[in-house]
Amino acid sequence: SYLKVMDVPFFKADGQQVTADNVRAVMRKSHMATSFTLVNSPWVMRNSRCADTATVWFDVLDSQSGATAKCLIGSSFQFGPASCFVRAAHSHSGIPLCQRCWHWGHSTRPCRSQAPRCPRCAGPHTEASHCDHASCCRGNPSVKPSQELTPAGAPCLHAMCCVNCKGDHSASDQWCPFWHHRFDQGWLAEKLAPLDLWEAFQEISQKTAEAECKGRRALGRHH
Template structure:
């Protein structure tokens, strides 16, 4: 069966019903236009149905664009620029992105980068098969689609709020608050943090933060040391949470600064003592 009457060339090869859901196998992956045609045809076939929807089985294919120019017009490429080039390419109908593209420079001195794409796909991976090997034009360069491994990025511990280990593997002696770094969980910040619990004994009294309201005081990130909470997605660590080397380098910098500020070790014999 074809959907030619609905201006679609999609061919339905077989269909089966299970638990009130109609599953239709097609020759290629249905586009958004094809899904609308299916929905229209289903409404005509089942006029008394209360609710009809058409959607693809959910799956993710992990792909990458290699040899993408990192610098264009004296500016670093951004996910929005990548999306614009994908929209102008001949594969725009196939690149249904689940999240914005992730741009990773090949090296600090390189003028090229790799762009990682999480593409919404059918269970069989039909879109990925159709995309691999295809090219996308970036000025005078052509970047080709290759298969990539799934990369969930580094985990952020929900106990100490440091990157690089999952919460069950945390070895910190106690939990920390991502807002103020105090020895309590985020849910108890208002009741236990000095900035929010208030103090009625001082003059003038310091009012407590209203229940249910967000902390209005400056936060302190335990990772980048800037004025935001450690779980704030605007943090540079969030932006680089796929880049293990970058995060390790930043932690090494912080450790080196802390060591340089620490006082020299006390001589075992004491000041002016003999060895």
């Protein structure tokens, strides 16, 4: 079940920003600690660019009936002097992956990239035209051993280069470590530019709010 903690102070007593690890620590110390298990790392999203509060999304293991969520909703976690209440939330699918430029942090519609990129080789062409444009698939008799032209319609069997991690897989491949870490705010903060991460959070907040709006009546029936 997806839940959120409202109005968590964004700055700690020492002036530092609250992190997912801080949230975990608060949750561990809570009297409710033994009654729930986190599915993945909580998300901390500042409520606006200048707000001194944040919303924390978290996902807990739950039964079909949502018994764990029911017991948590309406309870509170203590962040310093602030008691922050738990509410029902709508799921989010982690940080978005653009299927145009294959970067993480925005979805396809708001993509500002000049040209589509190829998820197989990061070149400035679509995946469909990879074999026509990628240097690996164009024949090259001058290198030893000579490189053969990939016949029309045949798949590229050459090494791939993921645009995000440089690994030998397509950027769309779920083996890419970004897929595994798409809910892991700490990990993402090391890999993405702060502005990209901020935009990603905005997009997630907005989508989650829209989904919550739509699902409010359904949720009302459950809780």
